[in-house]
Amino acid sequence: MHVPVEQTESRAAGPPPILGYxxxxxxxxxxxxxxxxxxxxxxxxxxxxxxxxxxxxxxxxxxxxxxxxxxxxxxxxxxxxxxxxxxxxxxxxxxSDVNLGASIIVSETLLPRARGQAWPRSEPTDVALHLLSQDGVENADLSSGEIDGALAVRREHIAEADSKKGADLPSRRVDYIVSVPEDPNRWFVAAFSTVGGSHPRDELADALVEWFDAVMATLRWRRE
Known part of the structure; x- marks a missing residue:
């Protein structure tokens, strides 16, 4: 499972760069x-x-x-x-005969640069919250911790149905945004979604969210 890496200049001696997850x-x-x-x-x-x-x-x-x-x-x-x-x-x-109606989407977010300058130095948690706030989600449950030695911010919320985006039913969403070690401008994002059995807060949805949290605990970085 490979996360693309751009290297524009040689790295100083230190831990091997993150190549994937x-x-x-x-x-x-x-x-x-x-x-x-x-x-x-x-x-x-x-x-x-x-x-x-x-x-x-x-x-x-x-x-x-x-x-x-x-x-x-x-x-x-x-x-x-x-x-x-x-x-x-x-x-x-x-x-089983149960349609889980679930998915996980993994992506990478690079911090925007203004006129070629790096993102101003900020606390990693503040940066993560800024990135999560860009999509306008309100009334979300937020928490933070560490996964494989990296800061992770977790967000959980209910997304309303939106047929224009291919979402015919409301869904339970859980997003993890994780700082990539030794590279403060890169963030790993894992977005989980499920419609549950009949409601995004039913027992099936609860079980799948708990399962996804367990999956995210297995995240490990792949180096050279």
């Missing part, structure tokens, strides 16, 4: 890289989904189902790609 997820979650290898991942997931179509199903209905599933899936992936994210994770091989 690792998360531990169950086998029924698939990674879709959004910078390279996207088509291979999409094709593999679709082919796996098609194999679960019951044998003997009417061919005309099967073909309609396949086309519609592929259209919706590719549209969803393209929408996330447009946000310039790095990776998309989806539960595509669940063995």
């Amino acid at each position: 690792r998360l531990i997820l169950p086998d029924d979650w698939e990674q879709i890289p959004l910078r390279h290898g996207t088509e291979d991942a999409v094709r593999r997931i679709l082919d796996e989904s098609f194999r679960h179509i019951p044998a003997g199903s009417p061919p005309d209905k099967v073909n309609v189902f396949k086309r519609e599933l592929e259209r919706r899936f590719r549209t969803a992936v393209a929408r996330v790609q447009d946000s310039n994210a790095l990776d998309l994770y989806l539960p595509v091989r669940s063995t």
